[in-house]
Every structure is written in structure tokens, then in C-alpha cells.
Amino acid sequence: MSSTTRARVDARLGGDGYAIDTTLFGGMGDVWLLSRQDPPKDPRFEARVAVKTFHIDISEKLVVNELTNWLGLCHPRITPLLAIDYLNWHLAAVMPRMDGSLYEVITKKSFEPTVAMGIVRDILFALEFALGELGIYHLDIKPQNILWLNSPTNVKVADWGISRLASARATTAGMGNASATFTSAAGTPGYMGPERFDPEWPITAASDLYSLGLVASELVVGAFVTDLIRKHGFNEHGLTALNSAAAKVANQIGGSLGDFIAQCTALDPRQRPASFTDALRLLADR
Numbered sequence: 001m002s003s004t005t006r007a008r009v010d011a012r013l014g015g016d017g018y019a020i021d022t023t024l025f026g027g028m029g030d031v032w033l034l035s036r037q038d039p040p041k042d043p044r045f046e047a048r049v050a051v052k053t054f055h056i057d058i059s060e061k062l063v064v065n066e067l068t069n070w071l072g073l074c075h076p077r078i079t080p081l082l083a084i085d086y087l088n089w090h091l092a093a094v095m096p097r098m099d100g101s102l103y104e105v106i107t108k109k110s111f112e113p114t115v116a117m118g119i120v121r122d123i124l125f126a127l128e129f130a131l132g133e134l135g136i137y138h139l140d141i142k143p144q145n146i147l148w149l150n151s152p153t154n155v156k157v158a159d160w161g162i163s164r165l166a167s168a169r170a171t172t173a174g175m176g177n178a179s180a181t182f183t184s185a186a187g188t189p190g191y192m193g194p195e196r197f198d199p200e201w202p203i204t205a206a207s208d209l210y211s212l213g214l215v216a217s218e219l220v221v222g223a224f225v226t227d228l229i230r231k232h233g234f235n236e237h238g239l240t241a242l243n244s245a246a247a248k249v250a251n252q253i254g255g256s257l258g259d260f261i262a263q264c265t266a267l268d269p270r271q272r273p274a275s276f277t278d279a280l281r282l283l284a285d286r
């Protein structure tokens, strides 16, 4: 839908009056960016909100998992869930409207390493909180799921759609034969470490750290993960290409962010930092 379309939304969000400014299509659902002139009647809402509805083929179990985990995540570095409501008769997650995701930013420009390091630390604070508070890992860390408000350096982690309890296994139950192909684990091609395809491998912080290592590289040189996967395929070749691209960035920038990228993108999860706290220590000023 073009941004010039201003249809009225038949929503329960505190009564009518929201207009659709944009619709964004995601993997699990659509995100509607809404605004209204006058203040909303419901004090939980703002004049500008973003509302996520879920595709009909997404299982109820996944939707409940996302909403339940998200409700417990109140942290300055996490996009909050303001309410669960209905939008055009579809179950909807209402959140404050952000200005965009880091993906659009890094397809146009890159960040100075010191600025990138601040962003990475903030993402780590969010991940550390989610694990400490709810015992969950995010498992879909990528630039599209890191939103920003007012400035691209003011980030908030979003999309807990496939977040999982620390006690769960690496692949989604019932998703089939995991080791034979690179297509059976839940997550985003390119951002998942190789262990995510091994059903025997337990989920640990190492999986989110692998993704974050790639995001950190992209912050300093611009987006490359999706392009490399498109070029080489989502297979061993793609993984090797990504790995050498990240190693190159790590060498090029050096310092603690370079060490962070090199350690986090190690193909063997045992060689990555052991926890989010250890990763934060790595990024502490030396």
C-alpha cells in the first residue's frame, strides 16, 4: 500500500480515527503504521502507533509464544507491547511507532566503529535482560528486527516471534529433518549459525551472538548478508562467504569491536563468548 493511501481503519484501538500511513509486510505478519490527528481515547495508545497482525497460516502456538514473551519484556532497549487488540477483526499487537529499522539505514550508509559499538552494546543489554528476566533467547537478530526512534543510534530490539526458552532445542519441533538441509530451522538465512541446523545442539547465547556478530559487521561496512546469501545460496558456500566477509571486517577495524566480531562469528559455537555478559565485557573500553 502506498504511503499516500489514507484509508480509515476499522479498528478497536480506542475507537475509530486511525489512518493507515503504510503497511509493511513481514515473514510472520504485517505491520500497519497508523496515525490520527486528535489524541486517542484509550490512554494506552499514542497518536502514532504500529500494529502487527499475524498471517493466517502462522500457528496459534507461535502467536501466543510471541505475545506472551513480548508482554514480559519491559526494557528501554526493547520495543514495548502496549496492548493486544484487534485491527479489522484480526488479532493485533499494538506498539509505539518507531522511525524505521537498521536495515534501511545500513543499505544507505555505515556507522563509525565507536557508534556501531554503542548500538551493539544496547542490543546486548536487551538480550541479557530477556534471558535474565524470562529465560529466553531472541533467535532472529538481524538489522530488520532492530528498530530505532529519533536517531538510528537509539535502538530497540523487536520481533520476538521465534524467541525460545533457554531449555528448548535448536530447531523447531516438527520442522523435520534438520541436518540435511539449510532450510529447516526457524530463523533468517544467513544470520543463523551452523549449529542451528543440528537438532541435538542446545540453544545458548552463542546463537544470538553469531547473528549479532554479523549485524555488527554490517553496521560498520553496510549491508552484505542478504546479498551474499543471494549470490552463493543458503548453503555451505554462502556460510563460508559470510564468514570470510565478517573476518575481513574484524581485521579491518581491529580493537574490541573487531575482537567481538571475530569471536562471535566463529563457526564453532564453543569458540564464541560464553554469555551476553562476557560479550559485553569484550566491548568494555580497554
Ligand SMILES: Nc1ncnc2c1ncn2[C@@H]1O[C@H](COP(=O)(O)OP(=O)(O)O)[C@@H](O)[C@H]1O
Pocket (backbone or CB within 6 Å): 024, 025, 026, 027, 028, 029, 030, 031, 033, 050, 052, 079, 095, 096, 097, 098, 099, 100, 101, 144, 145, 147, 158, 159, 161
Ligand atoms: N513499532 C514499529 N514501528 C515501525 N516499524 C515497525 C514496527 N514494528 C515493526 N516494524 C517494521 O515492520 C517489519 C516487520 O515487523 P516484525 O515484527 O519484524 O514482523 P515479522 O515477524 O513479520 O518479521 C520490521 O522489520 C520493521 O521494518
Ligand SMILES: [Mg+2]
Pocket (backbone or CB within 6 Å): 026, 027, 144, 145, 159
Ligand atoms: Mg521481523
